[in-house]
Amino acid sequence: MAQxxxxxxxxxxxxxxxxVPVLxxxxxxxxxxxNEPAExxxxxxxxxxxxxxxEEADRLVELSHDPAAGPDGDGRPLVTALQQRRPVHARRWLLRRADRVRLQVELTAFPVIDQxxxxxxxxxxxxERPGP
Structure with a gap:
């Protein structure tokens, strides 16, 4: 593994x-x-x-788009953070494929940028976001 x-x-x-759960x-x-809360x-x-x-991450969980989000809210937050070098916040439905449990989650993603x-x-x- 590379350093x-x-x-x-x-x-x-x-x-x-x-x-808070972190990836x-x-x-x-x-x-x-x-981390453990994410586990x-x-x-x-x-x-x-x-x-x-x-690809393996997509087999573990499925993220669906927030129906309340506008046209800019359709992307994948981590991809947006990496490609556009900016923080992004979204609401998504998360489906755990192993047990088919569906959770509504809020998530904030941001890039890590060096000096x-x-x-x-x-x-x-x-x-996890409580309620509808």
Whole structure:
């Protein structure tokens, strides 16, 4: 495995301490870490999966678009954070494929950018949204 930039190591370290569910992805969209609160929502432990490529992530969970979002809200928040180098917030339906549980989640994604202005990856913080 290639050595990670120090910024990504620090992001992963911080994510491990947070109470809110967090996913950390690299520039290819590969999930390089998710914390324990995220494990509870995703239904699988990071120790069991390790790094997850985008295709495998799509097999674990399905995100559907927010019907209340405008035309700009149809994208994938992590992809937007990586490609457009900006934070994004969205409401999505998350379907855990293993047990078919469907949850409405709010999520905020933002890019990780180093001092040389290179995008190193992105972070998504998400939480279950109560009610309709």
């Amino acid at each position: 990670q930039p120090v910024e990504m190591i620090l992001v992963r370290q911080l994510a491990g301490y947070l109470f 950390v992805v690299d520039t290819t969209g590969t999930v390089v870490f998710y 509870r929502i995703l239904g699988v432990r990071f120790e069991e999966t390790g790094r997850i490529d985008p 040389e202005d290179r995008v190193l990856g992105a972070v998504a913080m998400f939480w």
